[in-house]
């Protein structure tokens with residue numbers, strides 16, 4: 460008996476296969492949010508978040524900060540309408556002497572002492588280090604490894620110098636290196652700024668090579684700071700700090716540390732070299748002295764966010780307790796369904812008739 464081979468069955472339907480996955484029957488945890496668990500979770504969240512918020516608020520309030528905007532003051536009066544000419548003329552002396560006081564009464568009720576280390580930052584406003592073309596304008600290979608010296612990646616137009624040599628470090632970020640300098644004196648004695656260990660350890664060890672030396676840097680049009688070509692990139696900490704680009708147009712970067720306690724009402728004389736051109740884009744420059752706490756510098760945002768979330772959770776928990784106590788209702792009672800309620804009313808009406 461010969462039989463034709465069975466016709467191949469082709470499943471044309473769009474029916475999913477019969478399996479636990481396609482039928483969405485995988486074992487799952489479906490917790491039911493009862494009033495009890497809701498109250499417990501929200502009270503717990505409140506009790507965790509409020510202490511964290513208060514603790515960080517206290518820490519943030521303890522941070523003492525002196526901020527001085529110098530880009531306006533440090534231009535001589537006869538150049539105040541022509542700041543660009545002042546900053547671009549290399550003949551003009553850019554030294555700027557000002558007195559800074561640690562008299563913090565303007566910001567706090569009581570003047571406070573500052574405990575070392577005191578961090579010295581420069582703050583720039585209106586500088587978009589996050590611009591796509593700018594942030595890409597560097598060559599990670601070149602910064603890291605001497606054998607990739609000629610790999611300039613996306614560095615153009617700051618890749619090849621006017622004498623046809625490769626620029627190391629290439630790119631716009633390095634080229635625009637911040638070049639203002641600060642010096643402080645306290646009671647006519649110099650107050651040293653320690654510029655060691657201001658960059659991230661991981662950047663120094665893994666992103667900037669210890670055998671890569673600056674070459675042909677700032678030899679054409681000068682963008683900003685210069686680099687000592689006998690020091691390897693891994694020890695050029697100002698460059699490393701500058702090249703960790705900021706995410707927002709207002710940013711602070713670490714300049715150095717003062718390793719000496721300052722007393723309230725101390726007067727520090729600062730000598731600022733006002734070199735860096737932020738006038739062509741209406742930027743601002745500030746000098747910041749700040750102590751630090753365990754959450755970092757002075758910033759109330761985190762503290763306030765924690766406190767508000769904590770308080771909201773606590774209130775929700777308490778309100779639910781009150782509702783639960785005075786208007787309890789069993790979970791999943793079908794008589795609360797709208798159509799059931801209508802029926803019940805009808806029934807009631809009928810029965811009362």
Ligand SMILES: *[C@@H]1O[C@H](CO)[C@@H](O)[C@H](O)[C@H]1NC(C)=O
Nearest residue numbers: 535536537538539541544551
């Ligand atoms: C501004 O004053 C300085 C001296 O105080 C002088 O050398 C300079 O030429 C003046 N500049 C202008 C533009 O008047």
Ligand SMILES: *[C@@H]1O[C@H](CO)[C@@H](O)[C@H](O)[C@H]1NC(C)=O
Nearest residue numbers: 605606607608609623624625
């Ligand atoms: C980079 O290029 C220059 C000149 O073009 C050359 O002298 C140098 O050896 C090159 N460096 C490397 C690591 O190949």
Ligand SMILES: *[C@@H]1O[C@H](CO)[C@@H](O)[C@H](O)[C@H]1NC(C)=O
Nearest residue numbers: 638681682683684734735736
């Ligand atoms: C500092 O940078 C500016 C550009 O912002 C440049 O014009 C100036 O020559 C530089 N000065 C020094 C001393 O490097």
